[in-house]
Amino acid sequence: MKRNHYIFLGMALVALPSLAQVQPQSKDTTMNRTVVVEQEYNPIILDASKVNVLPKVEEPVVNKKEVEYAISSTPASNIPVGTMQAYTGKEVQPTSKPGYVRAGYGNYGNLDLLGNYLFHLSSRDKLNVNFSMDGMNGTLDMPYGDARKWDAHYYRTRAAIDYLHQFGKIDLSVAGHFGLNNFNYEPYGFSFKKQKFTSGDLHFGVKSTDETMPLQFNAETNLMLYDRQHNQFFGGVNETQIRTKAIVSGNISDEQQISIAFKMNNLIYNNKRDFYNEEIKSIFKSRTVVDLNPYYELNNDDWRLHLGANVDFSFGNGKSFRVSPDVTIQYVFSDSYVVYANATGGRQLNDLRRLETYNPYSDPSNEVRDTYEQLNATLGFKASPVTGLWFNLFAGYQNLKDDLYQIENSWIGGTGGNFIDLRQTSTNNIYAGLSASYTYKDLFTLSGEGIYRHWKASDAYTDNVSSPNYNPALWMKPETELNFKAEIHPIPALWLNIGYQYIWRAERYYGFSKTFFPAVSDLNIGATYHLFKGVSVYAKADNLLNKKFQRYLLYPTEGINFLGGLSFRF
Incomplete structure (x- = not known):
């Protein structure tokens, strides 16, 4: 019994300090609690002079400190209401090699050379250098039972330097390009047989990169030179072209945008022989063409709308004013099915560069006007019923004014010769098709x-x-x-x-x-x-x-x- 009295007395003495502290303090919450923890850690290393023996380390001694609580409250308004954002590391893409070289050779003298190197001058400066050469040199059989052989050759050489500097909100691009085509005509061709096209251009451009700006823009100007060494009637022809392009866009909302695009081409033609200038200008006319393209865009989960028009002016070549649509409507449902309708058009500039891609062997004897696509309307359905499979079913109508076509012609007089002439007429076509792809x-x-x-x-x-x-x-x-x-x-x-x-x-x-x-x-x-x-x-x-x-x-x-x-x- 006496022993129990001692136990109760000890418990009371232990509880007294706690009661003394609990009475005056305010309610303990996570919003007003301040915990002070002090820790002393000062190990003393003994016998450190014996480098070949591990020294004894004394156990650290931690002095106990009394826990103190703050007695003043903190208003909830002083506590940030935002939650802590999840940490996302900066994604770093694996860098590709800056240099690439390819070299190949085959029968018919087929040649394939390509070299490219990207210099990272700094975090904001890049310089890309590119060189390529491809072509052939071999004997070909002439068509339609002609017994003669054609010792044909055609080589294309390209070189380019492109520089990019990234300012804080704008990218500046400067570039220079060079091109050379060396080839010959078929045996029935002209007496000079060999032809050479030389081209070059200088490019300057600026582009906005800050998406927080109220307006986004992209503008460039290009000085473009092109020279055809020979022409069947008047010797060579030179083309000087200044091409200016710009587009300005502004967001109406997160889903809507309005833009206006502007493009102007100034073309000047002359001849190496001054006394043929008038004749050559009757085929390649100096002119200025201006193309405007205002449009509105809407992009949300279901609809993709692009509503605009192509307004084209020409001064010195063909019809001076034309208008064509620039409309795209897409409706997306079930995430992988799209019904769409397009109605587009616009000018196809028939400069010497386009004539080269159309047919490098052609040599026009009549005025070359710009082709105009009055309408290219398409109705289609795209679908992806299973993973990896896409198909596109479509049909449409196309109408072209001053469409180019190739025709054989002959030059009578002097040494004479046959050549591929260019003519133009209006064409139209109704088309339908299906495209599909599957990736596993x-x-x-x-x-x-x-x-x-x-x-x-x-x-x-x-x-x-x-x-x-x-x-x-x-x-x-x-x-x-x-x-x-x-x-x-x-x-x-x-x-x-x-x-x-x-x-x-x-x-x-x-x-x-x-x-x-x-x-x-x-x-x-x-x-x-x-x-x-x-x-x-x-x-x-x-x-x-x-x-x-x-x-x-x-x-x-x-x-x-x-x-x-x-x-x-x-």
Whole structure:
């Protein structure tokens, strides 16, 4: 019994200090609690002079301190209401090698050279240097039973320097480009046979990069020079072009934007021989063209709207004023199905650069006007019913004013010669097609497209009474076009590809020789294999079916041809 009294007395003495402190303090909360923790840690190392013996370390002694609580309250308004944001590390993409070199060679003298290097001068400055050369030099068979051979060659050389400086809110770009084409005409061509195109341009541009600015802009100006060494009538021709482009955009809301795009081309033509200036200017007319494109855009989860118009002015060449639509409407449902309608158009500037891509062997003898796409309207449906599969079903109508076409002509007098002339007329076509692609993981990708076009053009020709009517404006127009491509990646180091192209011309009858144009039928394959880090070997082959067809009017293409080489990344 006496023992129990001692126990109760001890418990009371222990509780007294706690009661004394609890009585005056306010309610303990996480909003007004201040905890002071002091810790002393000062180990004393003994016998440190004995470097070959681990010294003894005394256990740290921690002095106990009394916990003190704050007795003043803190208003809730002083506490930030925002929650702590989750930490997100800065994503760093693996940097690719700045240098790339490729070199290949094959039959028909096929050559493939490419070099590119990107200099990171600083975090804000980049300089890219590029050089390429490709072409062929071999003997080709002339079409339509001509027994003569054509010792053909065509080499393209390109060089470019592009500089980019990133200011805080604006990017500045400065660039210079050079191009050289060396080739010869077919045996029936002109006496000079060889031709050379030389081009160069200087570029200056500025672009806004701060999305918080009320207006976004992108502007550039380009000085572009082009020289054709020969012309069948008047010697060479020079083209000087100043191209200015700008676009300004402003957001109405997070989903809406209005923009206006401006493009102006000033073209000046002259001749190396001053006394032919007037003649050459009757074919290539100096002119100024201005294209305006105001539009409105809406982008949300369901709708994609682009509503605008192309307003085009021309001073000195063809019709002075034209208007065409610039409208795109897309409706997205179930995340992977899209119904869309497009109505577009606009000017296709027929400068010397475009004529080179259209047909480098052509040599116009009449005035060349700019082509104008009055309307290209499409209605379509895109869908992705399963992962990796996309298809696009579409149909439409296209109308072109002053559409270019190729025709054979002859120059009588002097040494004479045949040449490919250019003419222009109005054309239109109704088209329908289907394109599809399927990708399975990283193993393979299959893609294909088929398009059928029904063409109409004015001014049909009749060769003679027994010959059918034919229209040279449709000689090189595609009526049926099929394209297929497969890319296979069976093992990490190997890439394979196979492709096929088929083009059936809208007009197949060639009245001059009373024959028919063959369809384009081109089967090609390619492969790339990584030998080791940074080094790959590649090979490709074209026209494996050894078909005789023409990419350009009356100019033959290579038979079975192949090319192989090495590529390096560094």
